[in-house]
Amino acid sequence: MRGKLILVGAGLSVDLITLRGVKRILEADIVYVDSYTSITLGDLRSFLTTQTGKEAVFLSRKDIEEKYFETIIKPALEGLKVVLVVPGNPLDATTHVALLSEASRRGIDFEVVPAPGIIPNALTMSGLMIYKMGKVVTLTYPKSGIISEYPYDVIKDNDLRNLHTPLLTEIDIEKGVKMQVREAIEILLQLESMRREGVLSESRKAVAVSGLSGSEQRICFGTLKDLTELPDHEGPHTLVITSPKMHFLEEEVAQIISRKYCQLT
Amino acid sequence: MRGKLILVGAGLSVDLITLRGVKRILEADIVYVDSYTSITLGDLRSFLTTQTGKEAVFLSRKDIEEKYFETIIKPALEGLKVVLVVPGNPLDATTHVALLSEASRRGIDFEVVPAPGIIPNALTMSGLMIYKMGKVVTLTYPKSGIISEYPYDVIKDNDLRNLHTPLLTEIDIEKGVKMQVREAIEILLQLESMRREGVLSESRKAVAVSGLSGSEQRICFGTLKDLTELPDHEGPHTLVITSPKMHFLEEEVAQIISRKYCQLT
Incomplete structure (x- = not known):
């Protein structure tokens, strides 16, 4: 048998x-x-x-x-x-x-x-609507000095449709690689300075999710500038670039969740 | 307290x-x-x-x-x-x-x-890739004779980006409403005959998912014409309009899953 x-x-x-x-x-x-x-x-x-x-x-x-x-x-x-x-x-x-x-x-x-995974929970557990989830993309470190511009295109495209972009961040435990929120935002802002199409800026809002649903979970809603201040976290990290126009209920609940789960210390 | x-x-x-x-x-x-x-x-x-x-x-x-x-x-x-x-x-x-x-x-x-929900499992448990998931939309029955064209626009837009469209179907247990796959496809083809933009046709491929992960689960991959032949099912139903160009691994696994979980009798 x-x-x-x-x-x-x-x-x-x-x-x-x-x-x-x-x-x-x-x-x-x-x-x-x-x-x-x-x-x-x-x-x-x-x-x-x-x-x-x-x-x-x-x-x-x-x-x-x-x-x-x-x-x-x-x-x-x-x-x-x-x-x-x-x-x-x-x-x-x-x-x-x-x-x-x-x-x-x-x-x-x-x-x-099946079991609960990061998709769609990085969004829904942050107060964002599943109906507004856009294409998912992984943000990687530059390879041989080259930054992949693909995530920029995905965000730009999701923006046009007023959708959220869930950015998974590079992780490889065997190699000791685990991108932090701060690093992810640096890469995004670097992409903006290369492309200059006005997709990203320090005032753009996002939700930084780390260690979702674990005892040390951190869910922070704020501008990219605010979020770069976040200390390193055991992770794993997901960064959701929120849609250009958030629904009022999304914004309200994202703030409530952030007050509860964003330890800025 | x-x-x-x-x-x-x-x-x-x-x-x-x-x-x-x-x-x-x-x-x-x-x-x-x-x-x-x-x-x-x-x-x-x-x-x-x-x-x-x-x-x-x-x-x-x-x-x-x-x-x-x-x-x-x-x-x-x-x-x-x-x-x-x-x-x-x-x-x-x-x-x-x-x-x-x-x-x-x-x-x-x-x-x-959290717990496993229909998103993203209607896709992933059918062999489709989470990276190719497009905007989600709910398909509703005509109200006072008017069919909402919104799902058509969403599919068209996801198509342009080669993404899958997860269509949730109308359900209200209290009112005894539960849209079947056959009815969902009828509505879609009616939308095509209204709009005539070549987005949908009987040869368009999709995955019809019913009662996902339950003992009677049904997952069928085929053309819309094939899928209209499916008998009614206790549901609930989700219909995923697959992207215009499927990845070879998606197509292979969708067929494997369909052979295992599509009881056409």
């Missing part, structure tokens, strides 16, 4: 995993954790041990992207139930979609258990 | 509630359920009784939108912990955002516990 590949979302922090997710972990023969996209891995390891009694194996990016045959496919072909726990919502990342395709091609059954 | 208002997402089906959500229900003095936006209420009622031992009060739209002072605000002002369980992800709906603002204005503390 063939086994099964089950992707289980771990949610934004460990107790935001779903009941179904926990059940699938309990039923699993092998439990892996994708360990290169998240920050709260220490918590996740202790959660899995104490709450499910399962000894999880933490996989590196290489284990999942290159050695997936040995780690994931082979045990499933041999009849085992293989669970891969993914921080956030499992299919938000392309690698995990490709895994499903690989499993299916080899006749392995699969299942996906 | 003042109480607290806690919005708890019930997720897309009852075992997709999070551990934190269950904990908040267990700690609550009063448990309400928003009963007008979801279909799986029977399951939710029995889940709450058997899994948490709490007797939940099911609120109508009127109870939440008009009588919120008596039902929700007053008990919280008197010091009680009031939990409102919301199918899906609690802040995806404007009414619940307005409740937070109301609570805050009266000095009541609040908390939001």
